[in-house]
Amino acid sequence: LRGRVGRSNKKAFCYLIAPPLSTISPEARRRLRALEEFADLGSGFNIAMQDLDIRGAGNLLGAEQSGFIADIGFETYHRILNEAIQELKQEDFKELFKDDDKQAANAFMNIKFVNDCQVDTDLELLFPDDYIPGASERMLLYRELDNVENEEGLKEFEKMLSDRFGNLPGQSKELLEVVRLRWLAIGAGMERIVLKNNKMSCYFVSDQGSPFYQTAVFGKILQYLQNNQKSCRMKEGGNKLALTFEKISTVEQAHKLLLDLTI
Template sequence: VMEEIVWDFYKGKLDVLICTTIIESGVDIPNANTLIVEDSHRYGLAQLYQLRGRVGRSEKRAFAYFLYPKHVSKKALERLKVIKETVGPGSGFEIAMKDMEMRGIGSILGFEQHGNMNSIGLKLYSEILESSIRKAKGEVKETEKFLIDTEIEGVPGHLVIPESYVENPIERMRLYRRMAMATSVEELEDLLNEVEDRFGNPPEEVLSLFDYFKLRILGWLRGIKKIVFEDGGIVFVLKENLDLHLKGKYIYNKEKRTVVLYTDDDPLTTALAVLKE
């Protein structure tokens, strides 16, 4: 029945089609020139973009109305603002960049965030995925023995390169990629100096982003499998057959192979200091 209704709408027998977001999945009706979305504040940025793309698919001028209540969250308003302001050729790439910056960088192959391929680019995503598959099969190449595989969860703060700091989206993507590909703290320090020379003093979000990638590298060098930030504490999960000797007040659980540290200071800075000891 649904197929018949959509077909009648396509042929012009129906003037209005009331439906769910199912139409975002590749429905192409050139004669449709007006879209009205109810409760648009409930949808993600990529979904709003796909819905908007259902109209304006011919030479006819099109209109898209996104309705939302008076009181909505700040993040919802930000998503709607992006949809309003991002139009024209290349808007898909712009929205992918905005989506990544609004949600944070997430984890590459984990469950913290969907749409990770858009975050780091298809080429890098494919390289990491291929390398991870080979590693799982025990087919690690000599050049991949130094793959940084320390996981970090629950990172506090907002880790992004703001558009107000680096305006060009392609340049921001390049910087994200270079950070992700760095294999030493010194390499990240050199990149940070380069960024400061080119764009001026970096804001707090950028400094935290560099600290995040430094933490991955230091965790890998110290044999840390995973670092978890939760409830004012930092949990270091150790790899097999590894004893981590740290100075200070730490709680070591031999069975779970975890080291727990509670702190009132900035968690990211504290974790870095611990691994530098």
């Protein structure tokens, strides 16, 4: 059947008889789940991507069929690779891609100045073992969460967790709040946030010649700084501009602060 199924407008059917789920490997369970989930005409590509994901993308991205990215998934690897390429274009090969910068300047109001924001914290943000017992299941859910792109998707993800595992513990609620924090930070031109020791430091776009520093968003941030000099301060170090806030001890507080900062 290989190479024949999926090349017509007719839907094919087959019966698969599997051993009890408790006796098969986690990878086999994921393959069965993929077949159940992608059952419509034209779903072959999605099944192929799931297979790449399960195998760690095989020889393309790893060693033989084991794969170096089995733990993070194909989509996450692709996003990380794209971020690395953009960073090289903007920093190490800026002259080579200067035409790209001109195009970006022409589309000034529509571009994102950072692709992602790294959040470093000493807070406990996770799915606890006693909430989601299986390590592979937790890893899969972390990857799904990382691929959520909007508020609607995040609410659906939270509802799915509640339906499957019960009410979310505090650490997991804060983990979901970090996703919202990252979205705001990306829109505010922040490449990194450090939330530790009851302080939050926000690091802006590394390229100090970036057009971000002429945007209305950065203007609002400077206005906020001017009006709240007792609770925050701006400093430059290592070619990076950082804005630090005192008395920020939770992700929820950090999220509310960025809302006030940018809206």
